[in-house]
Amino acid sequence: MKIAIAQLNPTIGDLEKNAQQILQAAQEAENQGVRLLLTPELSLCGYPPKDLLFNHSFIQKMNKKLEDLAARIPKNIAVLVGIATINPYASSSGEKPLFNSAACLENGEIKQIFSKRLLPTYDVFDEARYFEPGEESEFYKIQLSSEKDDYLSIGVTICEDLWNDELFWGKRQYLVNPMKDLTNLGVDFIVNLSASPYRVSKQKLREAMLSHSAKHYNIPIVYANQIGGNDDLIFDGNSVAFNREGTVICRAKSFETDLVILEFDPEKQDLLPTSIVSLPELEEAEIWSALVLGVKDYTNKCGFTKVILGLSGGIDSSLVAAIATEAVGKENVLGVLMPSPFSSEYSIIDAEKLVNNLGIKSEQLPIVEVMDSYEELLKPIFTGTSFGIAEENLQSRIRGTLLMAIANKFGYLLLSTGNKSEMAVGYCTLYGDMNGGLAVIADVPKTRVYSLCHWLNRNREIIPYNVLIKPPSAELKPDQLDQDSLPPYEILDDIIERFVNEHQSSTEIIQAGHDPIVVQQVVKLITRAEFKRKQAPPGLKITDRAFGTGWRMPIASRWLDQ
The missing domain is CATH 3.60.110.10 (Carbon-nitrogen hydrolase)
Structure with missing residues (x-):
């Protein structure tokens, strides 16, 4: 039969x-x-x-x-x-x-x-x-x-x-x-x-x-x-x-x-x-296929034909742009470069090279004057205070507003580009880089982002080489690096994996060999970032514990694992 x-x-x-x-x-x-x-x-x-x-x-x-x-x-x-x-x-x-x-x-x-x-x-x-x-x-x-x-x-x-x-x-x-x-x-x-x-x-x-x-x-x-x-x-x-x-x-x-x-x-x-169809040999190959399918179906089933995203010259936006290109076609992807006074020359060069490698459309919207106008408008209220996170986040929120305006005007789906490491500890800006209709790599840790990009480049350069070797930075102020605020991603991702995915306590993570001060810092950041995650766009799930449908943590909570 x-x-x-x-x-x-x-x-x-x-x-x-x-x-x-x-x-x-x-x-x-x-x-x-x-x-x-x-x-x-x-x-x-x-x-x-x-x-x-x-x-x-x-x-x-x-x-x-x-x-x-x-x-x-x-x-x-x-x-x-x-x-x-x-x-x-x-x-x-x-x-x-x-x-x-x-x-x-x-x-x-x-x-x-x-x-x-x-x-x-x-x-x-x-x-x-x-x-x-x-x-x-x-x-x-x-x-x-x-x-x-x-x-x-x-x-x-x-x-x-x-x-x-x-x-x-x-x-x-x-x-x-x-x-x-x-x-x-x-x-x-x-x-x-x-x-x-x-x-x-x-x-x-x-x-x-x-x-x-x-x-x-x-x-x-x-x-x-x-x-x-x-x-x-x-x-x-x-x-x-x-x-x-x-x-x-x-x-x-x-x-x-x-x-x-x-x-x-x-x-x-x-x-x-x-x-018997063979399974993908590498995890990177199956993750890539999963994310491409996730973007393709979310776009189509929600009635969109084109997508837009911000290109910073960094590795996260580069990977999302590559996924989107594979999912919906290069002619349906718009990358927007929005350099600020803190954007390095190499970031712009790297973003432009990515655009050429993928063959996608691009626009450049410098935001220097917009930032100046914001600072001038806020000067009476901010007088007597020092430059800080609020000012740093202005450029991210300006970029988010511009991307949403273009998406709204032309009916594009805005893809956000934050990874799981950032979402876990809140290293992202609400109403800024978190803007979007779909968070493509929100369940992909930063270390996995790098391995995916190296795998993607196995036959030819898709992600520009310089993107893979330069230190990660949000470029929200002069000479800023991610590791000014966070532990090295190899350490951070292991702590997140143990705490979020494996439900280990701080004591267990410390016993595994991590610095107690670093563990307490990361656990505190994860707990306090819950309000941001609740307002994030849906993120494609690729691990057994994603910050999505299956994550049901309280926002207003006094519990903090010690």
Whole structure:
């Protein structure tokens, strides 16, 4: 029996377009003799739909669209579609109003509904806000041939349902284990509809877990994952299948839509080997692909065609410009140079060289006179005070205002260029360089910014060589360097990784070998910068702990880790 995985890129809320993608995949699969087609989790509405799920008309239209889709699916194929279904007992029992479900469409009908049992509520997930967990694991019996009375039992799971193997994790995450329950029911193989967000090297973890489960339970697993960018989340695809021995027998593309076909042999009771797409060899390669996809989809799905960003001649804006060029095309990127009295000659030269290397459009708007006018206007109020942060930040806010004005005038999407290291400690200017509709590298630490740029230059110079070797500086005052205010980025990034991503205490970080004074300084900066992060544009998530949807820290707090 042939099985297909439709690795789709849905747009949240676009029921018509999403349904058409599913239908096209079903038609193509049916033409190749496929009997069962898998689509990702909530494929009809897109994942994550968030509070759209509270909208009654949205739910009604989604279920009506499912009925329409069922009537149009080719007759010789069964299709599993991800959808939110209504919980009829919600009002009487006090349960959540919906189920996160998979609907099996066959012969013009909705044959069976399966509901997700394990609802994640960590990191970016908040499914218990909307969904009631399914009560039991179920399977679908699919007839192999209309001429024979032969069936296969297919265990249906949804994303998190496969993430509770206590033998793999060393502990239980939930009270029930759908994988174990389905194998106890004697199913022939297990399928999983997933919308698993990307983070660096996550596919290796997924495959290790799924391989362990397939081998431990002696059962094949077929895993269908979503691709695409939806707000701050990126989905990498990499749909995969394992045989009974836990060996990968099929893998779809990374960061691209795909339709892959594999085959289950009823006699061998196993999946047969087929095409296996290689994973990126380096983390830099997969991060690059993720960020490019994130910018491309955010731009398109939000209705923009062109982007704008400020070019300082520094490494952060250079990397963002390169990502944007790859994502939307050089003809759709505008870089704006805004030299101030503190901008070095080399910064302007480096920015202009980057523009030439990328082939993007550029404008130069010197802000010396604008800064002078601001200082003159503020002189009566600032009299008797010394030059400080307020004056330093003026040029950043002037630049932010100019970029927003151009974006507003011509309908461009403004990309902000701050990295994770800066966002963590607040080394950024609110209403200045933080302005924008998307923070492209807000989850990329400064040290990773450098490694990405070196990787990007592996074949030819894209990021100007001088950008890679000069000391980083915001150039907000004469001869300023980042390390005047911050520890070296190698030290800073390790402290941030330990404190933010690994949840280590200051004591643990100090015990790891860091200077106590530096650790206390950095932790204090991270805690005090929360008000800035709450007002930042959405940032593309590439690590397991980003300053976005999954970061829920208080602003007005007296707690400070010591």
